[in-house]
Amino acid sequence: MLTLETPVQFVKGIGPALAKLLAEKEVATVEDLLLHLPFRYEDRLNPRALNELKPGETASVIGEVRSAALLRTKKMPIFEMTVGQGVQSMKCMWFHGKYLEGRFHAGQMVALFGKVEASRSGRGFKMIQPQFEVLPDGSGDALDRVLEVGRITPVYESLGGSKLASRWIRRTVWNILEELKGGFPETLPGSLPASVLRRLDLVSREQALREVHFPPAGTAMAQLQGAGTAAHRRLIFEELFYLELGLEVKRRKFQEKTGIVFETGEKVRAALREILPFHPTAAQKRALGEIAGDMRRGVPMRRLLQGDVGSGKTIVALQAMLIAIENGHQAALMAPTEILATQHYLSAKRVLEKAQHKYRITLLTGSLDEDRKRAARRRIYEGEADLVIGTHALIEEKVEFAKLGLVVVDEQHRFGVLQRFRLMKKDGAEPDVLVMTATPIPRTLALSLYGDLDLSVLDELPPGRTPIVTRLVADERADEVWDFVRKQVKKGHQAYVVYPVIEGPKDDQPELDFALPDEAPEPEPVKKGAKKAKAGSATEALFPKMPLKSATDMYERLRSKELAGLRVGLLHGRLDADEKEVVMRRFQRGEIDVLIATTVIEVGVDVPNATVMVIEHAERFGLAQLHQLRGRVGRGGAKSYCVLMTGGKISPNAEERLAAMVRTQDGFELAELDLELRGPGEFFGTRQAGLPDFRVANLLRDRKLLELAKVESARFVAKASEESTPEERARVAARLKDTWQRKYGLAEAG
Numbered sequence: 001m002l003t004l005e006t007p008v009q010f011v012k013g014i015g016p017a018l019a020k021l022l023a024e025k026e027v028a029t030v031e032d033l034l035l036h037l038p039f040r041y042e043d044r045l046n047p048r049a050l051n052e053l054k055p056g057e058t059a060s061v062i063g064e065v066r067s068a069a070l071l072r073t074k075k076m077p078i079f080e081m082t083v084g085q086g087v088q089s090m091k092c093m094w095f096h097g098k099y100l101e102g103r104f105h106a107g108q109m110v111a112l113f114g115k116v117e118a119s120r121s122g123r124g125f126k127m128i129q130p131q132f133e134v135l136p137d138g139s140g141d142a143l144d145r146v147l148e149v150g151r152i153t154p155v156y157e158s159l160g161g162s163k164l165a166s167r168w169i170r171r172t173v174w175n176i177l178e179e180l181k182g183g184f185p186e187t188l189p190g191s192l193p194a195s196v197l198r199r200l201d202l203v204s205r206e207q208a209l210r211e212v213h214f215p216p217a218g219t220a221m222a223q224l225q226g227a228g229t230a231a232h233r234r235l236i237f238e239e240l241f242y243l244e245l246g247l248e249v250k251r252r253k254f255q256e257k258t259g260i261v262f263e264t265g266e267k268v269r270a271a272l273r274e275i276l277p278f279h280p281t282a283a284q285k286r287a288l289g290e291i292a293g294d295m296r297r298g299v300p301m302r303r304l305l306q307g308d309v310g311s312g313k314t315i316v317a318l319q320a321m322l323i324a325i326e327n328g329h330q331a332a333l334m335a336p337t338e339i340l341a342t343q344h345y346l347s348a349k350r351v352l353e354k355a356q357h358k359y360r361i362t363l364l365t366g367s368l369d370e371d372r373k374r375a376a377r378r379r380i381y382e383g384e385a386d387l388v389i390g391t392h393a394l395i396e397e398k399v400e401f402a403k404l405g406l407v408v409v410d411e412q413h414r415f416g417v418l419q420r421f422r423l424m425k426k427d428g429a430e431p432d433v434l435v436m437t438a439t440p441i442p443r444t445l446a447l448s449l450y451g452d453l454d455l456s457v458l459d460e461l462p463p464g465r466t467p468i469v470t471r472l473v474a475d476e477r478a479d480e481v482w483d484f485v486r487k488q489v490k491k492g493h494q495a496y497v498v499y500p501v502i503e504g505p506k507d508d509q510p511e512l513d514f515a516l517p518d519e520a521p522e523p524e525p526v527k528k529g530a531k532k533a534k535a536g537s538a539t540e541a542l543f544p545k546m547p548l549k550s551a552t553d554m555y556e557r558l559r560s561k562e563l564a565g566l567r568v569g570l571l572h573g574r575l576d577a578d579e580k581e582v583v584m585r586r587f588q589r590g591e592i593d594v595l596i597a598t599t600v601i602e603v604g605v606d607v608p609n610a611t612v613m614v615i616e617h618a619e620r621f622g623l624a625q626l627h628q629l630r631g632r633v634g635r636g637g638a639k640s641y642c643v644l645m646t647g648g649k650i651s652p653n654a655e656e657r658l659a660a661m662v663r664t665q666d667g668f669e670l671a672e673l674d675l676e677l678r679g680p681g682e683f684f685g686t687r688q689a690g691l692p693d694f695r696v697a698n699l700l701r702d703r704k705l706l707e708l709a710k711v712e713s714a715r716f717v718a719k720a721s722e723e724s725t726p727e728e729r730a731r732v733a734a735r736l737k738d739t740w741q742r743k744y745g746l747a748e749a750g
């Protein structure tokens with residue numbers, strides 16, 4: 001008997017070979033397959049008439065093939081097809097369309113989906129590169145006709161080449177649903193608690209899965225496309241419920257743990273005051289107050305300190321670390337890059353030097369040589385290091401602390417949730433953890449996603465900042481830019497010039513990681529897997545890949561030509577730790593005028609005398625990155641500038657990013673836009689941040705449901721004994737454990 005847990009291999013028509021293909025797409029069970037939802041729907045019940053189309057709209061059209069042929073133009077082969085409805089007709093074109101040769105013949109019925117454009121003659125319409133599906137011609141079986149036409153038809157992303165594309169998925173899902181009919185009791189493992197179902201009036205699982213694939217006639221198309229039907233909402237809510245439930249359980253578990261009780265009496269407060277180089281902003285005071293409050297409690301702190309670039313997170317963290325140290329514990333600060341760790345090390349030394357009694361500070365990064373690493377580890381183990389600053393090495397090099405009291409993780413989005421968890425398990429005793437991030441995650445999202453963390457926000461910049469002037473400049477005017485840099489240096493200021501890659505065209509460069517793939521048009525729903533490359537080359541014709549200027553090449557060139565006579569330095573991820581430290585130190589001391597760098601300086605680097613940030617190939621950078629880079633200037637009293645240089649043709653998406661940079665400096669506004677342009681997966685760097693890849697949910701679209709899931713999961717835990725039975729709780733717990741282990745890879749969630 002088929003159940004949701006049945007491995008797909010045993011589904012009729014699948015077998016071991018296809019199961020293997022499906023496994024590559026992480027489809028292992030019947031349930032996985034059913035949760036592969038359509039990415040759009042076509043209304044083939046009420047298809048659009050050609051004469052009612054409007055140029056500019058995206059539409060589904062059904063018509064009869066009148067003619068189809070490959071035209072060989074000088075530039076490229078173009079496949080042309082004319083599709084008709086009665087006396088009306090429409091032309092369709094596919095560039096590099098050789099792969100379509102022989103696919104169509106007159107008389108066939110086809111469904112097309114694409115953007116409608118006015119044809120050149122002005123009469124009628126055309127579609128360029130529409131998605132298409134040849135409809136059954138009556139020679140197939142009855143099921144074909146039932147599933148393909150005369151209904152709202154689901155369109156899927158292929159699960160493996162052209163074989164496992166929409167048509168195959170429709171049939172397979174349909175057959176599964178038929179076989180499962182009535183076999184979906186809500187008590188199956190994996191459903192929602194009955195109290196929640198009742199309260200939110202959600203449709204049953206069976207109905208949801210059925211209707212999300214085969215919507216009943218009359219379902220509003222807009223609701224379907226926006227994943228807003230009752231069926232969608234049920235499935236999305238369920239996924240988010242288990243995410244939030246996991247976070248809630250985690251949070252409660254921490255509440256039961258014993259943390260260190262730090263005291264913050266007059267002596268400690270005096271020590272904190274002593275190191276303050278300036279008056280803290282009200283936001284900094286509030287944040288420190290919240291942190292100190294946590295540290296005094298006997299429950300381990302798990303707090304997220306969020307603040308836009310330049311809001312002054314560092315000093316708050318330093319003060320928190322002093323609380324730990326003054327209480328006789330060690331504090332560790334983990335930074336995402338060596339450069340940043342080094343900088344924190346240098347500035348901690350500078351700030352703490354003011355204190356009469358010296359704190360012992362130790363740096364530990366991956367590229368220190370073995371001897372120095374060993375020495376550092378020993379000092380940490382013996383308790384001779386009060387403040388330990390480092391990179392990933394802190395969790396990778398088997399560092400043992402004598403008495404770790406507080407861990408600060410800087411720029412959390414670079415680390416990922418996963419590492420954070422490992423760090424927390426580092427020591428038997430439960431140290432406090434403060435996570436800092438400059439990613440201005442919209443507050444509701446932050447609360448829901450980091451539901452296991454408390455949140456402090458620095459929503460205020462230190463006084464005296466002047467807005468940064470941001471300009472877009474085409475490559476051709478580079479000379480003016482270098483002139484400007486010279487002028488600023490003459491005034492005693494410093495500048496950064498940032499490039500997307502370290503050196504020439506090599507592909508193993510860490511700094512390349514960020515490079516956004518040039519936005520391709522909406523992905524083909526993989527009709528012709530193997531022909532993908534061809535479709536790509538049309539994109540390339542529009543946005544040709546330009547050879548990238550690299551930091552190393554431009555360093556050589558600028559210092560001997562455009563910036564000759566200035567003190568020019570070079571900084572990138574490939575330098576070893578000492579070299580990085582030397583360059584950073586010299587730039588900080590003003591011994592370097594212009595620092596040529598890669599994105600290694602993106603986060604945290606703090607040199608208030610720098611007033612110019614030039615970013616070459618700015619179109620290649622993501623919005624969050626541009627914002628972070630710009631945040632390197634405007635940190636002192638002097639007026640600062642950000643110059644975004646671009647060359648060649650820019651994709652519309654990149655254009656929007658750059659325009660936003662010019663328009664606003666508000667990190668939250670930019671984050672919202674970034675989230676929209678890139679989608680949550682990329683925004684949070686799903687891979688990097690260790691965030692789950694959602695199956696049906698979309699964090700941007702489904703924010704409301706996310707909040708609802710948070711409330712409901714908290715309530716479920718709080719009222720467990722009143723609102724659920726032990727059996728139900730056991731089922732929910734099993735599902736929770738399974739979900740978190742499988743999807744989020746977090747072993748200790750249950």
Ligand code: ADP
Nearest residue numbers: 278279280281309310311312313314315462606
């Ligand atoms: P971020 O939040 O981006 O890490 P930093 O902690 O690096 O910001 O602080 C940015 C700059 O502002 C630093 O030069 C820092 O010394 C300075 N700064 C921080 N807080 C204040 C304050 N209250 N008054 C004046 N300058 C401040």
Ligand code: MG
Nearest residue numbers: 313314603604
């Ligand atoms: Mg910082």
